[in-house]
Amino acid sequence: MTTTLAASQYTTTTISTAGFALGLALLGAELWRWHKGGKGAGPKGAGPDGGGGRDPKALVPLAFGIVCGILMIACPAGLLGALAGFLRWGGNSVGDLAMKWLTGAQSTPLGTAATPRIDQYGAIVVTAVIVALWLLRKQIAKAIKGKWWKGVLIGCLLCVSTGTAALIAQQVVEGVNGLGAWAIGGLAKGTFV
Numbered sequence: 451m452t453t454t455l456a457a458s459q460y461t462t463t464t465i466s467t468a469g470f471a472l473g474l475a476l477l478g479a480e481l482w483r484w485h486k487g488g489k490g491a492g493p494k495g496a497g498p499d500g501g502g503g504r505d506p507k508a509l510v511p512l513a514f515g516i517v518c519g520i521l522m523i524a525c526p527a528g529l530l531g532a533l534a535g536f537l538r539w540g541g542n543s544v545g546d547l548a549m550k551w552l553t554g555a556q557s558t559p560l561g562t563a564a565t566p567r568i569d570q571y572g573a574i575v576v577t578a579v580i581v582a583l584w585l586l587r588k589q590i591a592k593a594i595k596g597k598w599w600k601g602v603l604i605g606c607l608l609c610v611s612t613g614t615a616a617l618i619a620q621q622v623v624e625g626v627n628g629l630g631a632w633a634i635g636g637l638a639k640g641t642f643v
Contacts, residue, residue, distance in 0.1 A: 465538060465610040468545030468557030473607030476600055480512050511594045515601020520609045520619045521576050521626060522602065524568045530580070537606045565609060565616070566623040571630030 485504060522534035546557045568576055583590075590598075609619035635641050 465560050466542045466546060466557040467560050468549040469542035469607050470560050472541050472545035473604050477604050480600060484508055511597035512601040515598040516605040517622055519602040519605020520622045523565050523606055523609055524623045534606045537603055541603060541607045560611060566620050569627045571634055572627035574630040574633060575626045
């Protein structure tokens with residue numbers, strides 16, 4: 451399926467090779483922890499609660515954070531977009547510092563990528579998710595919050611590319627826009643299509 455979007459439906463942002471490397475390192479570290487079954491893993495990957503390692507449910511906070519990071523990039527004009535820009539700037543800066551110290555090489559711009567933009571229907575979904583997260587923030591455990599925030603940073607750093615991460619980001623944003631359109635049409639107006 452091919453979709454054509456108008457130029458105004460894209461937001462342009464920049465990521466450096468060092469920021470992208472930092473995002474990959476964070477993603478790799480989290481996936482390695484998950485693969486090993488978490489801290490205190492016993493024989494054959496048994497987790498600290500006696501359950502087996504590699505439980506797909508353990509990746510949900512990280513994956514949800516990545517999706518939220520992608521959606522933040524897709525909201526360039528609001529507070530979420532400003533926060534995503536700050537996280538991206540920090541990731542580029544820390545990654546650049548690490549790259550200089552470790553390799554002596556300078557980071558270069560990976561490219562200015564155009565990421566899909568949230569439309570008026572997708573904004574409904576993003577607003578509902580953010581308000582729900584804000585209201586539930588006291589009931590969410592610290593460990594889950596930590597994984598979620600790592601996912602947000604990973605999403606902000608990796609989705610600004612022209613490769614597989616950009617393709618995933620496009621699918622996430624288009625899915626949220628479609629979900630918002632369905633919610634308005636079906637739930638609010640009563641016209642199911």
